[in-house]
Amino acid sequence: MELFLKNRTILLGVTGSIAAYKAADLASRLTKAGASVDVVLTEAALKFISPLTFSSLTGRKAYTTQDVWGDGEHVLHIALARRADLLLIAPATANTLSALAAGQADTLLTMAALAATCPLVFAPAMDAGMYEHAATQANVDTLVSRGAYLIEPAEGRMASGLIGRGRMVEPEEIVGHVRLVLGRDGDLAGRSVLVTAGGTREPIDPVRAVTNRSSGKQGYALAQAALDRGATVTLITAPTSLTPPIGARVLHVERAAEMQVAVLEEAKSADVLVMAAAVSDFRPASSAEQKIKKNGSSLQIDLKPTEDILKAVAALRKNTGFPAVVVGFAAESQDLLKNARVKLEEKELDLIAANDISRTDAGFAVDTNQVTLLNNKGAEELPLQTKAEAASDILDRVVELLPGSKTDEL
Numbered sequence: 001m002e003l004f005l006k007n008r009t010i011l012l013g014v015t016g017s018i019a020a021y022k023a024a025d026l027a028s029r030l031t032k033a034g035a036s037v038d039v040v041l042t043e044a045a046l047k048f049i050s051p052l053t054f055s056s057l058t059g060r061k062a063y064t065t066q067d068v069w070g071d072g073e074h075v076l077h078i079a080l081a082r083r084a085d086l087l088l089i090a091p092a093t094a095n096t097l098s099a100l101a102a103g104q105a106d107t108l109l110t111m112a113a114l115a116a117t118c119p120l121v122f123a124p125a126m127d128a129g130m131y132e133h134a135a136t137q138a139n140v141d142t143l144v145s146r147g148a149y150l151i152e153p154a155e156g157r158m159a160s161g162l163i164g165r166g167r168m169v170e171p172e173e174i175v176g177h178v179r180l181v182l183g184r185d186g187d188l189a190g191r192s193v194l195v196t197a198g199g200t201r202e203p204i205d206p207v208r209a210v211t212n213r214s215s216g217k218q219g220y221a222l223a224q225a226a227l228d229r230g231a232t233v234t235l236i237t238a239p240t241s242l243t244p245p246i247g248a249r250v251l252h253v254e255r256a257a258e259m260q261v262a263v264l265e266e267a268k269s270a271d272v273l274v275m276a277a278a279v280s281d282f283r284p285a286s287s288a289e290q291k292i293k294k295n296g297s298s299l300q301i302d303l304k305p306t307e308d309i310l311k312a313v314a315a316l317r318k319n320t321g322f323p324a325v326v327v328g329f330a331a332e333s334q335d336l337l338k339n340a341r342v343k344l345e346e347k348e349l350d351l352i353a354a355n356d357i358s359r360t361d362a363g364f365a366v367d368t369n370q371v372t373l374l375n376n377k378g379a380e381e382l383p384l385q386t387k388a389e390a391a392s393d394i395l396d397r398v399v400e401l402l403p404g405s406k407t408d409e410l
């Protein structure tokens, strides 16, 4: 499990909505990601779910307004507010939004919210019509104008059976927003990072294609890692079965030529390009309009080379200076370092991550990777680690290479 919330304390406010049951999953996910989660329930939330549910999941006491008057922690609402890195209210009812906007302090949650100086993230949940009501919208606007981060509710079927906007988004997505907000001041804040991922697909006919075994996992992990550090991220992805990270701008492509057009367009304004996609080197010379029928004899498919996207980027860079840093990958089944160094030079890269694809625990489709990073100064072998950890190590080097970084003059 990736501990991306290690050393973070999240104050989770749970209010009285049927979506409170989802807050249990949320508390569990935040805890598993390494966060210390303090949960505060409102009186109405207690009708739906118990503090014991949360204390069992977080391993910490879950609080109610009753605790304000107890002899537990000294000035409880201040203690909770002070130790929080982020206040997350999910689900946030219309009533709580109204209280927050008005600055009321009549429950432990609203008292802590007034005392908190950390970012506030809120995920509204209410039945059809209530979210759209002018009063609620005004409260939401007030909170957003004060710097709070809104997780817009989704449309769907409500507890009442009505259809409308007001469903709290799923916990997994909320965690993505939390990551985004916590990453805002990271060492890639203000930088734009372009990542490519997945294996391109070159059609033979309407049902068949030439493709490769890339799962896209390393590229998606790089996009997430860049978001965690505050970058603006564009992810150009070939088809994968993965969910893109929250906060990334996602462009879907299939063929190498489509990826090339998208990369060259986006690279013009990117500070960093990480080319993690496995781009097809060959494409069928022509793609049949109708499904090719079998007739018992063998079939020849004429394959033509595709263009090398990184070489086209090198040409763009000579003219524009963008992207400032370009990172490639090298998938090799033999002579790893020798072949990777040739690619580093021929593609004019700042850094290349070399992958030995003959290993079963690294490279294609698995969750772990073992890469060796090469630049014009030397090679650094990284340990076998998760793709998230490998992504973080690669971005450490990228940060050092960026002009204006503290270390680029060394």
Ligand code: CTP
Pocket: 256, 275, 276, 277, 278, 279, 280, 281, 306, 307, 308, 309, 310, 311, 327, 328, 329, 330, 331, 332, 343, 347
């Ligand atoms: N790449 C690219 N355009 C291509 C093929 C690859 O930009 N048409 C990029 C990949 O995204 C990767 C790097 O080049 O960052 C190296 O890809 P790899 O498949 O290892 O090498 P190739 O250049 O395709 O060479 P070979 O297949 O002969 O090893």
